[in-house]
Amino acid sequence: MAMVSYRSENIKAALDIDRVVSFYGYEPNRQGFVSCPFHSEKTASCKIYPKSNSFYCFGCGAGGDVIDFVRLLYGLDFRQACVRLEADFGLVGVTDSASPELSERAKKRNAEKVEYKALKERFVRYNQIIRDSKPKAQGEPPSPEFVEAIKEKPHIENRLRELEEKWK
Ligand SMILES: [Zn+2]
Missing domain, CATH: 3.90.580.10 (Zinc finger, CHC2-type domain)
Structure with a gap:
């Protein structure tokens, strides 16, 4: 099996x-x-x-x-x-033999899928934080979660786009 x-x-x-x-x-x-x-x-x-x-x-x-x-x-x-x-698709002798290159590709693709899913979850969470914990009064210091969300969101967006481009 x-x-x-x-x-x-x-x-x-x-x-x-x-x-x-x-x-x-x-x-x-x-x-x-x-x-x-x-x-x-x-x-x-x-x-x-x-x-x-x-x-x-x-x-x-x-x-x-x-x-x-x-x-x-x-x-x-x-x-x-x-x-x-x-x-x-002419894969006879490629996929059914121990082909390290292809299996590396499969492993990498799987790892990227896992990464993508985790990033997507963080992205959704950060959006919630940005929406829900915005400083309410003027002069009120923003919460650490809010600061982190604002800072990290662009990096996550970039990486998500990078992965999406790669899979096109
Ligand atoms: Zn159908």
């Missing part, structure tokens, strides 16, 4: 969700939606999320990563979906 999960991490690191859905004939529209392959619909309601490399359908609730997409699309099991992606 360890082998499969190592391999699937490499596949996910190597393949961007928008590239995968386009390959199978689902071109995201300008809002990032595709016509859902998993239920019948008139308006595209399956959203593609390049940043988290995932998809989610607001119509039927289908969702997941690149492997889930192919698994659901062709009715495959997890292993078969990995094999299919490797064949279709």
Whole structure:
């Protein structure tokens, strides 16, 4: 099982969700939606999320990563979906062998995702502090939390933007 999960991490690191859905004939529209392959619909309601490399359908609730997409699309099991992606995207011998470079990429991407989530939480908290603990009277000294929030927020914004740019 360890082998499969190592391999699937490499596949996910190597393949961007928008590239995968386009390959199978689902071109995201300008809002990032595709016509859902998993239920019948008139308006595209399956959203593609390049940043988290995932998809989610607001119509039927289908969702997941690149492997889930192919698994659901062709009715495959997890292993078969990995094999299919490797064949279709020329990854045979890359993702299924011990490739340190790819697995480093997968590890880095995962670490960045964790960092992004933590920063996003701090960003929301700082915004709350800035909104709620503004000095009320003129001349009243600002609280240390407020000062910290004002000082740190631009750095967090920069880093979030940096990560978003990288995942585009
Ligand atoms: Zn759907």
